[in-house]
Amino acid sequence: TDVPAAITNLKKLKDQTPEKKKEESFKEVLNSDSTVKNVIETLINNAPDLEPEEKTEAKTELVPIILVANTLKNDADQEKQKIGNLMKKYNEFAYKSNENLKDMNKTEELQAQLKDLEKYVKDSGEKHTEFTKLKPAEQEAVIKLVSRIEARISMMIRVQTVETTPLPDISYLVIFGIITLIMVLGGAIFYFVQGVYGKESEIK
Incomplete structure (x- = not known):
């Protein structure tokens, strides 16, 4: 083992934010090639950076998808292999942190x-025909993943839209009103002072 490299990796892990650590934990679970439910659930249970509710969600939502994806990846049918690999291409579970929700590249x-x-x-077409050849449970897992990805994308777009939305027009109107008020007050003060000096001149 390269000790300096190991020390560097440990330092990087230590310096990571809690959200980044959670992302890495989800990725580790997703990258499991196991087709055994208990093995994947054990990985989730042993993930130190996940909260109890996150572990429960992962076991309920993520495990069925991983099991189907890994099963399809190992199938002799190349089209099923493609579907399995595609299911594991990105981890939408890890894209739920504030940092990732704002990341347009991840969207x-x-x-x-x-x-x-x-x-x-x-x-319709050949790919859909291949999809219909999957077992009902496998089809359900793919459809469930599609729904989850759609929901995550919608959330990311909402967050990013709020981040990039300019100030409403009313802000400019308020600023313009303040400037106008200052000019009016300035003019009034000028005429008041001028009037006072004018009266003093008449008295003299």
């Missing part, structure tokens, strides 16, 4: 994955 990644999956699920 594009999920949009590309969604587009490819929809060719099997929604479009």
Whole structure:
């Protein structure tokens, strides 16, 4: 083992934010090639950076998808292998942190994955025909993943839209009103002072 490299990796892990650590934990679970439910659930249970509710969600939502994806990846049918690999291409579970929700590049990644999956699920043609050959439970897992990705993309776009939305027009009107008020007050003060000096001149 390269000790300096190991020390560097440990330092990087230590310096990571809690959200980044969670993302890495989800990725580790997703990258499992196991087709045994208990093995994947054990990985989730042993993930130190996931909260109890996140572990429960992962076991309920993520495990069935991983099991189907890994099963399809190992199938002799090349088209099924493609579907399995595509299901694991990105981890929408890891794209739920504040940092990732604002990341437009990750939104594009999920949009590309969604587009490819929809060719099997929604479009007609050869890919959809291959999809119909899957077992009902496998089809359900793919459809469930599509729904989750759609929901995550919608959330990311909402967050990014709020981030980039300019100030409403009313702000400019308020600023213009303040400037106008200052000018009016300035003019009034000028005429008041001028009037006072004018009266003093008359008295003299």
